[in-house]
Amino acid sequence: MSVISLTPETxxxxxxxxxxxxxxxxNDPAVSDPVVWGKLRFAPEGLPDAxxxxxxxxxxxxxxxxxxxxxxxxxxxxLLRDDLKPTSRFDRCAMIEGRxxxxxxxxxxxxxxxxxxxxxxxxxxxxxxxxLVIERRLEDPSRPLVVIFNSMGNPVGENNxxxxxxxxxxxxxxxxxxxxxxxxxxxxWYLRAHAQVRQALLDASAGRPRIxxxxxxxxxxAAIRFAQWLAGLGLVPxxxxxxxxxxxxxxxxxxxxxxxxxxDHFLPxxxxxxxxxxxxxxxxxxxxxxxxxxxxxxxxxxxxxxxDCDNPVxxxxxxLIAGQPGVRLHGMPLGxxxxxxxxxxxxxxxxxxxxxxxxxxxxxxxxxxxxx
Numbered sequence: 001m002s003v004i005s006l007t008p009e010t011x012x013x014x015x016x017x018x019x020x021x022x023x024x025x026x027n028d029p030a031v032s033d034p035v036v037w038g039k040l041r042f043a044p045e046g047l048p049d050a051x052x053x054x055x056x057x058x059x060x061x062x063x064x065x066x067x068x069x070x071x072x073x074x075x076x077x078x079l080l081r082d083d084l085k086p087t088s089r090f091d092r093c094a095m096i097e098g099r100x101x102x103x104x105x106x107x108x109x110x111x112x113x114x115x116x117x118x119x120x121x122x123x124x125x126x127x128x129x130x131x132l133v134i135e136r137r138l139e140d141p142s143r144p145l146v147v148i149f150n151s152m153g154n155p156v157g158e159n160n161x162x163x164x165x166x167x168x169x170x171x172x173x174x175x176x177x178x179x180x181x182x183x184x185x186x187x188x189w190y191l192r193a194h195a196q197v198r199q200a201l202l203d204a205s206a207g208r209p210r211i212x213x214x215x216x217x218x219x220x221x222a223a224i225r226f227a228q229w230l231a232g233l234g235l236v237p238x239x240x241x242x243x244x245x246x247x248x249x250x251x252x253x254x255x256x257x258x259x260x261x262x263x264d265h266f267l268p269x270x271x272x273x274x275x276x277x278x279x280x281x282x283x284x285x286x287x288x289x290x291x292x293x294x295x296x297x298x299x300x301x302x303x304x305x306x307x308d309c310d311n312p313v314x315x316x317x318x319x320l321i322a323g324q325p326g327v328r329l330h331g332m333p334l335g336x337x338x339x340x341x342x343x344x345x346x347x348x349x350x351x352x353x354x355x356x357x358x359x360x361x362x363x364x365x366x367x368x369x370x371x372x
Contacts, residue, residue, distance in 0.1 A: 021113035149219035150181035220246030231301035290324035310335035
């Protein structure tokens with residue numbers, strides 16, 4: 001173990017795992033990794049009190065009020081509440097098992113030692129190097145095509161236990177499908193891999209009467225985004241998206257809207273700044289894309305959106321796209337956190353039912369005219 005000096009650049013350029021410093025593990029006997037309460041990021045920003053010494057800023061990605069802000073003075077990192085009261089102090093910095101690790105005491109209620117461990121550098125990957133998993137069955141181009149986008153954190157291997165039941169919808173041999181997954185944590189809402197996704201969709205679209213794109217959360221964002229793109233091309237007469245709790249905006253004003261509020265247990269995942277740099281911060285919010293008037297006479301597009309209407313963040317997201325052409329909203333009063341709301345709607349079979357209805361729908365006169 002080698003002791004090193006912590007610099008602001010090192011602090012800002014990584015995602016950090018936060019947890020207890022003791023070598024205890026999860027209560028789950030199948031899990032041997034140290035306990036991690038969550039991941040957080042440090043961002044530079046002046047504190048309200050100009051007399052606070054050193055370099056300082058805000059903490060993002062971790063919802064507890066004890067970890068709102070940070071300051072770095074002479075190599076010692078302190079985590080602070082909004083009232084600038086220190087809650088943890090990290091005075092030891094070393095490379096442990098190849099990872100930069102900070103340790104120090106929790107300053108409240110005899111909380112013991114806490115640990116911050118660098119887990120990922122914040123670097124941008126070009127589209128050509130984007131890591132994307134694609135599964136497919138493309139047997140009959142006269143069939144509707146189902147396109148599924150994984151949400152973040154889901155397993156991507158064919159033999160893994162899939163978290164969302166509607167992924168098994170594709171077990172029906174009569175269903176042609178594409179399934180996309182980003183094996184990154186956190187993932188990029190498919191913005192890094194948008195060129196690969198578009199090419200796969202183009203290759204599978206020829207002759208299809210209908211394409212149905214589906215996903216939860218970040219996957220719901222991708223479903224709406226790529227459905228609107230396909231509709232603009234006019235290559236398929238009937239394009240539909242089905243989403244659950246989609247995150248419809250990622251540009252800075254919307255992220256600041258969330259960070260400024262005390263919705264700790266409703267905070268959405270926040271998109272990575274390196275992704276925004278990579279995409280040039282263009283076309284990352286859905287409302288402007290949905291508002292574009294389509295000139296393709298024989299292309300129909302519709303977006304069915306299921307969401308927890310008792311969650312203020314979900315309502316904010318949905319409010320950004322409400323009233324746009326082709327958007328059908330289905331609010332369901334749950335009052336749950338983002339992930340729990342997705343899980344509950346999945347338990348109710350919302351996505352699976354909507355997918356079956358979309359696949360079995362009869363062709364409209366518009367579709368028949370376009371095909372023949």
